[in-house]
Amino acid sequence: MLRAGPPSHTLLRLPLLQLLLLLLVQAVGRGLGRASPAGGPLEDVVIERYHIPRVCPREVQMGDFVRYHYNGTFEDGKKFDSSYDRHTLVAIVVGVGRLITGMDRGLMGMCVNERRRLIVPPHLGYGSIGVAGLIPPDATLYFDVVLLDVWNKEDTVQVSTLLRPPHCPRMVQDSDFVRYHYNGTLLDGTAFDTSYSKGGTYDTYVGSGWLIKGMDQGLLGMCPGERRKIVIPPFLAYGEKGYGTVIPSQASLVFHVLLIDVHNPKDTVQLETLELPPGCVRRAVAGDFMRYHYNGSLMDGTLFDSSYSRNHTYNTYVGQGYIIPGMDQGLQGSCMGERRRIIIPPHLAYGENGTGDKIPGSAVLIFDVHVIDFHNPADPVEIKTLSRPLETCNETAKLGDFVHYHYNCSLLDGTRLFSSHDYGAPQEATLGAHKVIEGLDTGLQGMCVGERRQLVVPPHLAHGESGVLHLHQGSSQ
Ligand SMILES: *[C@@H]1O[C@H](CO)[C@@H](O)[C@H](O)[C@H]1NC(C)=O
Ligand SMILES: *[C@@H]1O[C@H](CO)[C@@H](O)[C@H](O)[C@H]1NC(C)=O
Ligand SMILES: *[C@@H]1O[C@H](CO)[C@@H](O)[C@H](O)[C@H]1NC(C)=O
Ligand SMILES: *[C@@H]1O[C@H](CO)[C@@H](O)[C@H](O)[C@H]1NC(C)=O
Ligand SMILES: *[C@@H]1O[C@H](CO)[C@@H](O)[C@H](O)[C@H]1NC(C)=O
Ligand SMILES: *[C@@H]1O[C@H](CO)[C@@H](O)[C@H](O)[C@H]1NC(C)=O
Ligand SMILES: *[C@@H]1O[C@H](CO)[C@@H](O)[C@H](O)[C@H]1NC(C)=O
Numbered sequence: 252m253l254r255a256g257p258p259s260h261t262l263l264r265l266p267l268l269q270l271l272l273l274l275l276v277q278a279v280g281r282g283l284g285r286a287s288p289a290g291g292p293l294e295d296v297v298i299e300r301y302h303i304p305r306v307c308p309r310e311v312q313m314g315d316f317v318r319y320h321y322n323g324t325f326e327d328g329k330k331f332d333s334s335y336d337r338h339t340l341v342a343i344v345v346g347v348g349r350l351i352t353g354m355d356r357g358l359m360g361m362c363v364n365e366r367r368r369l370i371v372p373p374h375l376g377y378g379s380i381g382v383a384g385l386i387p388p389d390a391t392l393y394f395d396v397v398l399l400d401v402w403n404k405e406d407t408v409q410v411s412t413l414l415r416p417p418h419c420p421r422m423v424q425d426s427d428f429v430r431y432h433y434n435g436t437l438l439d440g441t442a443f444d445t446s447y448s449k450g451g452t453y454d455t456y457v458g459s460g461w462l463i464k465g466m467d468q469g470l471l472g473m474c475p476g477e478r479r480k481i482v483i484p485p486f487l488a489y490g491e492k493g494y495g496t497v498i499p500s501q502a503s504l505v506f507h508v509l510l511i512d513v514h515n516p517k518d519t520v521q522l523e524t525l526e527l528p529p530g531c532v533r534r535a536v537a538g539d540f541m542r543y544h545y546n547g548s549l550m551d552g553t554l555f556d557s558s559y560s561r562n563h564t565y566n567t568y569v570g571q572g573y574i575i576p577g578m579d580q581g582l583q584g585s586c587m588g589e590r591r592r593i594i595i596p597p598h599l600a601y602g603e604n605g606t607g608d609k610i611p612g613s614a615v616l617i618f619d620v621h622v623i624d625f626h627n628p629a630d631p632v633e634i635k636t637l638s639r640p641l642e643t644c645n646e647t648a649k650l651g652d653f654v655h656y657h658y659n660c661s662l663l664d665g666t667r668l669f670s671s672h673d674y675g676a677p678q679e680a681t682l683g684a685h686k687v688i689e690g691l692d693t694g695l696q697g698m699c700v701g702e703r704r705q706l707v708v709p710p711h712l713a714h715g716e717s718g719v720l721h722l723h724q725g726s727s728q
Contacts, residue, residue: 296357297370307362311401313346316485317358318400318501324393331385331392340399342501351376353392361398363438369394399439402503406484408468412477413507419474420550420594423513425458428613429470430512436505438482443497443504452511454613463488466506473510475550481506512550514615518596520580524589525619531586537570540710541582541625545618555609555616564623566716575600578618585622587663593618624663626709632690633707644699650683654695663707688713 311317320340323332334340343349345358353371361367371392373379381388423429430452435444446453455461457470465483473479483504485491493500535541542564547556558565567573569582577595585591595616597603605612648654655677659670671678680686682696690708698704710716 294372296353296372296375298357299368299370300365301368302364302366304362304364307365309362309401311345311358311361311398312403313359315345315401315403316342316501317345317361317398318342318499319358319396319398321394321396324395326391326393340499342400342499354394357394358396358398361396361401363398363401364440366395366397369396400437400501400503402484404486408465408484408487409482410469411480413480414476414478416474416476419477421474421513423457423470423473423510424515425467425471427457427513427515428454429457429473429510430454430611430613431470432509432511434507436507437498438503438505451611463504465504469506470508470510473508473513475510475513476552477510479506479508479510481508512613512615514596514613516596516598518598520577520596520599521594522581522584523592523594525592526588526590528586528588531589534584534586535569535582535622535625536627537579537583538629539569539625539627540566541569542566542623543582544621544623547616547618549610550615550617569625575616577616581618582620582622585620587622587624589622591620591622593620626711628709628711630709630711632693632709632712634694635705635707637703637705639699639703640701643701647697647699648682648695650696651681653679653681654698655679656695656698658691 318340320334321332322330322335324330346355348355350358351371353369353375356375357367357369357371369392371394373389373391376390376392377386377388379388381390386392432446432452433444434442434447436442458467460467462470463483465487466481468487469479469481469483483506485501485503488504489498489502491500493502498504544558544564545556546554546559548554570579572579575595577599578593580599581591581593581595595618597605597613597615600616601610601612601614603612605614610616656679657671657677659672660668662668680692680695682692685692687695688708690706690712693712694704694706694708710718
């Protein structure tokens with residue numbers, strides 16, 4: 252029953268035979284139409300459905316294209332034909348007269364993976380003539396059939412979403428680059444390929460001709476983390492040619508897909524402010540030195556790195572190429588104390604090769620950043636006078652003066668470090684004698700007795716890059 256099979260003694264109709272059979276069918280219909288109940292000639296195909304699969308998404312209809320295997324025997328059990336002997340199954344349109352009528356009728360309503368026995372009376376088979384050397388005249392034929400595939404020229408790609416994550420940051424569009432896992436099977440469940448055997452995701456462009464047409468369509472609209480079943484008719488897959496030894500000609504394909512990652516080569520860094528402290532006046536610019544915490548994860552939620560695991564902020568200059576370009580861009584414009592999400596496409600991160608064993612090639616990176624503080628090496632001490640006793644302020648502190656003062660010292664995020672009040676007595680120092688940090692020395696100058704000031708001292712005018720570990724009285728100075 253192959254369209255281009257070996258010498259066709261098989262059950263495809265020959266034109267001459269067809270004509271003969273037509274006459275025959277009519278003759279039989281008139282003459283022997285009323286079949287006798289007990290052992291008399293059959294009027295129609297007898298169908299015995301001895302295995303019906305639990306799920307049957309589709310039943311064979313007239314005009315459908317089917318692929319099936321069969322064994323053909325006579326009543327006595329003797330085999331006269333079998334698709335198995337030719338190691339290829341039958342792939343043909345059903346119900347349009349390309350098969351013997353008994354087969355055309357017998358396949359109707361069948362499900363994929365169903366097994367049937369068909370008993371075909373001679374007038375729906377090869378009639379009173381038979382096939383020379385193969386099928387004697389007036390033979391009743393017995394067929395055991397298993398259906399493996401059914402599709403139709405009107406079919407489209409069928410997409411069903413099996414699981415969709417509650418949060419969908421973006422959906423696949425044409426020209427996007429995607430990374431996904433898949434299991435590919437034929438319609439009867441035979442596995443032909445899987446991404447899992449290759450130790451990584453399948454990575455490709457969508458809608459750019461790299462994939463079979465059906466896959467290009469079936470991936471559209473998918474979110475990272477979504478699972479889909481995509482059923483593709485052969486004309487949107489590998490068609491008549493099939494693929495290697497694994498995908499037969501005219502086979503429908505079923506893909507179970509899990510989308511891991513999606514981005515577009517045109518993407519830029521995406522920012523989302525998660526928390527913005529009130530009263531932010533200064534925003535980070537290129538050249539600033541920043542201390543921040545971060546959690547870095549992939550689009551599917553896998554955490555690949557976190558500053559918290561090191562119990563230490565990540566400290567770096569921003570916008571100077573010390574960090575990946577996406578981060579250099581994404582940190583700028585942030586405020587101290589701000590929490591922002593920075594989504595970085597691979598071309599602004601680790602590119603198509605990825606890095607280490609945690610960041611795969613072409614991976615989008617999502618950083619949740621908490622900006623602790625930043626300053627600029629050019630920053631001077633920031634001096635803000637809180638109160639000043641005007642009437643008594645006839646003299647201000649200058650270089651060489653000996654001063655007594657109280658202070659509270661904290662980090663920019665409010666963490667209290669040390670205070671002169673803890674020691675009972677005020678601090679004392681000679682200005683300009685390098686007894687206190689440079690910033691404090693500068694900030695004390697010009698003060699009058701009774702004045703209160705707030706000094707913001709950048710690290711290069713304080714304890715520098717190394718900071719101080721152990722505090723004791725005086726070390727703050
Ligand atoms: C056809 O016969 C072979 C060999 O006995 C058997 O393995 C196969 O399952 C049969 N096919 C059908 C559709 O019954
Ligand atoms: C593919 O099959 C494996 C094994 O059954 C399963 O663990 C995995 O989740 C499947 N993947 C998809 C995308 O369905
Ligand atoms: C970070 O601090 C926690 C809690 O104090 C500790 O258990 C952990 O070992 C520290 N990790 C590192 C890398 O120092
Ligand atoms: C990625 O790896 C390939 C093969 O190792 C190498 O030829 C290529 O230059 C790398 N690309 C980048 C951007 O590093
Ligand atoms: C990083 O993750 C930890 C643990 O989930 C969380 O406590 C912390 O707030 C996160 N940091 C940022 C900047 O999102
Ligand atoms: C500054 O003013 C106070 C009070 O008005 C006064 O007692 C003191 O002598 C003045 N000092 C100088 C140096 O003028
Ligand atoms: C330091 O803090 C304490 C407690 O809040 C406060 O009483 C004191 O006035 C502060 N000192 C200065 C110099 O601001």
